[in-house]
Amino acid sequence: MHISEGVLSPSILVAGAAVTTAGVVMGLKRLEQKDVPSTGILSAAFFVASLVHVPIGPASVHLVLNGLLGLILGWRAFPAILIGLALQALLFQFGGITTLGVNTMNMALPAVVCSMVFGWAVRPRTPPMLRVVAAFACGSGAVLLSGLLVACSLYWSGEAFLPAAKLIVVAHLPVMAIEGVLTSACTVFLIRVKPELLEGGYVHSASS
Amino acid sequence: MIEEGFSQGNSLLHRLDARVKILWVVLFSVVTAVCDQWPVLTAALALALAVALALALAVAFMARVAPRELVRRLMPVNLFVIFLWLVLPFTVTGDPSFTLGPLVATRQGILYATQISVKSNAIVIALIALITSTSILTLGHAMHALRVPRKIVYLFFFTYRYIFVIYREYIRLKEAMKIRGFCPGTNLHTYKTYAYLVGMILVRSSERAERVHQAMLCRGFRGRLYSLSDFSMRTADMVWMGAMSACVVVLGLWNG
Known part of the structure; x- marks a missing residue:
């Protein structure tokens, strides 16, 4: 969920921008100049994946997939999500310039954290059952953390946001389940079709 | 879109x-x-x-x-x-x-x-x-002129450039699913199918990335893009x- 412009307090905006800057620096360090095109194209793929709507009961939710993004890109999830959100702000006016830092942090930090915690278990050579469970935990954990971070950013901006923050966390619960299942099934697919993607810190190696 | x-x-x-x-x-x-x-x-x-x-x-x-x-x-x-x-x-x-x-x-x-x-x-x-x-491309060049790190600007260009290509690919996959009688609902089959759809998008994108990168190397790409317009x-x-x-x-x- 994107937080709109003009809602958060300045201190939260600054904190979000600081965390995002640090994360992007970490991500860029792990991104060689020659891998920029492939990372950009994968970011575009995730951008498109986030436009996919899946039905849940009578409604539908769009995918986030930051857990999967973390599994594939690692720290480079930060620059990838930054660019994705900047383009969403420019093209659809979701989010905006001042909230770019906070919104990137809210999505990319869970991606990196979950890939660090669960990533080792989602590798081509780990036992299939472990892989499925870890991928589920990674996908749903990343969405849960994102929801909590969004809720905290709102709550720390003003006590009055508390009920809104709680609503947001509750709204993330069904999404968590779906994201977990999807991340899990998607890793099963990727390991069958293109296991290199899940080797950890994927960069295609056409030249190296 | x-x-x-x-x-x-x-x-x-x-x-x-x-x-x-x-x-x-x-x-x-x-x-x-x-x-x-x-x-x-x-x-x-x-x-x-x-x-x-x-x-x-x-x-x-x-x-x-x-x-x-x-x-x-x-x-x-x-x-x-x-x-x-x-x-x-x-x-x-x-x-x-x-x-x-x-x-x-x-x-x-x-x-x-x-x-x-x-x-x-x-x-x-x-x-x-x-x-x-x-235009978005002008914005990218302007960001470069404003000393935004080069990797970020190039990432911006590549992401923007390929969103459209990959989106068309997604639409094609979705139509293929429809033609084969896929009817989304709230069930495991639907979620699995969408997961494979996303997986397919990722696989195709990464293969496309390899082809693009090789094509760029053929044309002498050394990690720099040049802008023809000046501000x-x-x-x-x-x-x-x-x-x-x-x-x-x-x-x-x-x-x-």
Whole structure:
């Protein structure tokens, strides 16, 4: 969920921008100049994946997939999500310039954290059952953390946001389940079709 | 999916240097966003926000944005604002204004929600004025000229360039699924199918990335992109930048 412009307090905006800057620096360090095109194209793929709507009961939710993004890109999830959100702000006016830092942090930090915690278990050579469970935990954990971070950013901006923050966390619960299942099934697919993607810190190696 | 319908035009705003526009929108957004440093609403702040909104509206009209397009682009931000309107009036403590069953709406809550609505819309309208008068590629080159790290700018270019290609691929996969009788519902089969769809998009994208990279190497790519257009500051850009920054600074000082 994107937080709109003009809602958060300045201190939260600054904190979000600081965390995002640090994360992007970490991500860029792990991104060689020659891998920029492939990372950009994968970011575009995730951008498109986030436009996919899946039905849940009578409604539908769009995918986030930051857990999967973390599994594939690692720290480079930060620059990838930054660019994705900047383009969403420019093209659809979701989010905006001042909230770019906070919104990137809210999505990319869970991606990196979950890939660090669960990533080792989602590798081509780990036992299939472990892989499925870890991928589920990674996908749903990343969405849960994102929801909590969004809720905290709102709550720390003003006590009055508390009920809104709680609503947001509750709204993330069904999404968590779906994201977990999807991340899990998607890793099963990727390991069958293109296991290199899940080797950890994927960069295609056409030249190296 | 994505239109840049208004980015080719000839208004004053279209002709401005893209760097000037970016700097100004960032300045405007930051100052306006900081305007709620004090939770207490004062008349002065409301006035400052009203001026900001008027300013943003004037800018939007200078770019000759069709009103309907403007409303359409304001939808996403206002969905979030509506969500806040459903909650905030009842959760901010203060003088009761009206009751809705067991819920009591406070005057402070309503004022707070109003303040956020005005502020969000002011910032987004300014952003719309920027984006509708400049193409995304020009923005990328302008970011480069403004010393944004090169890797970020190139990532921006590549992501933007391939969103459209991959989106078309996604639509093709979706149509293929439909033709084979896929009917989405709330069940495991649906979620698995979507997961494979996403997986397929990722596999194809990474294979495309390999081909693109090899093609770029063939053409002598050494990690740099070159821009054919140059930015130059003209008198009009200077005047505009000066006048608009002055307005924003006045807003900030008035607020502070």
